[in-house]
Amino acid sequence: MDVAVNEPAVAIAGCGAITALGIGIEPLQRALPAGTSGLRNRECTVGKTRQAIIAGWVTGETLDQLRASDPGHAGSRAFLFARAALKQAGQNAGNLLDSVPPSKRGLVLSTTKAGIDALEKLVRHLPCSPMAQRHIQPAWLAADLAVACAAGGPVQCVSAACISGLLAIQQGVALIRRNLADVVFVAGVDLISDFVLAGFVSLKSLDPEGCRPFDKARIGLSLGEGAGAILLARCDLLPSPSVRVSGWGTSNDANHLTGPSRDGSGLVLAIFRALARAGVAPDSIDYINAHGTGTPYNDNMEALALRAVFGRRVPPFSSSKGMLGHTLGAAGILETILCLAAMQAQLLPGTPRLRERDPAAPESLLDHSRPASGLRRILKINCGFGGTNGALVLERELP
């Protein structure tokens, strides 16, 4: 793998989030030590059946607060969530943006279904605002978010199932490394809509009791919704040591559309690619934030892949899906934000909602959060429909 010596290193300058736990990254930081879960029960109509769904719903209170602070959002929930998260990411970066002209600000959006709730209204002949109809199209949602962020540089939209978030970060890094931008807003957003619920219910993928990643009795996932945003920047623009995105890699299983490869070999490829790009050995990883959906096949596959890469010494690892649910196109970004929070707090996050660990999982599975000194390098992994696998290496710079 070639090393491009003249390309700038890229770090994370700011974050923002709208999740089941509330507005901002503070609720996520507070939830990490205790492993608080934001999953809640809500009565829904799925198809023609009324049923209770446990998921990471953005609460009505959060929605009211967002609408009150942004009365002109014109009816697209996806835009409302993503814009709020992006605004926080910009503010969280201090005065960085003051020195970056709009032409050097890029934006990459990650989403699987963008404003799909508007399509549901259209096919049912319900009223739907022009803005909401526009945001069915992910590229137009990205364009409108770029305008909202005064990002006049390159704009991209990534939609690659559940690795979209990690791919969007990778693309944001690429735009900076190619000198097309000095900073890049990366946002991930997805909603729990009737459309998405109908799909996962029809595939029998949901756990009626709520997801239990890496649990012996796990039977499925829980969906989540919301938005995550990070602001990427050239390292030399940042005043103090930060967290760099030092490695990335993707792969395809070439095996099955909706299920992971049984042996984890595709994920192994993605992890090795990310480690090679970062120029680090497996034993330098301090913590792994797994995809960990809670489906029997996914978690088994990840356990196999981790053993294949790390052998008997799998670093401490956990899943965050029990905290926020599976937020699909936002997952890679929100879980990266959780990794940053863990580094900041020097904490190894546990696995919320885990009751009895699966004996097939490596012993280093973290059931509860615990303090960790010297937490410096984190591997973040995600996998998705279509056999896609993604891996990212995050590295805290030393002062």
Next chain:
Amino acid sequence: MNPPAILAASYLGPEGHGNDLTGLRAWPASLNEALQRGELDGLHWSLVSDSDPSRFARMDLMCRLGLMAAELLDAGFDAMPEARRERIGVCVETFAGSLDTDIRFAQTPRPSIFAYTLPSTVIGEICIRYRLKGPVLCLVSADAAGNNAAVEAAEWLKLGDAGACLCLSCEALDRKTAVAAGLPGHLPPDGWHACALLIGGREGAPRERPFAAGSLVEICRKLCSKPKRAC
């Protein structure tokens, strides 16, 4: 890494279907009228291949078109060693994405089509058929010309992330479906197409041509309109 070169190109669109060796062939008369109107349901695997159509039959329009474009490349993936296929990436760019299937699923949710409500599913289908395991990317872009896919793929080659890359631009939103759902504005401005470009390092292969970034649609249409054999 040698400078990137075009190793193969294919195109399907209202004008016909073919690759950079065969040139474009006209559609059968029985299909042509509907295809010119942007009604794509009649497209069938047998138009491009003699192989087993069973998997094709369950796919949505986007995957059908994308896989037909990949098959039309006639790139010899099956004969390549596994180590080489492990380093072939797939980069897809689309505007309409899976909207055709989204509309159908929103009208009648069926588990068999849910997996196709993602624009990236075509990557999975291509990778499964040709056993490709390299890097993947799916971009949804406001222009339907595929201006970014080949740029991103060339970057993978430059960085050594992939040895070759199949780039695909695919627009497969059936006009009747879009209009019935009240979304005519979401139709790609230049209608439907699927075109594939295989790029890799220069090795002096007979089909090889110099690569320059640009619209995937224009590059593929041009190469397939002026096939190598006729040069």
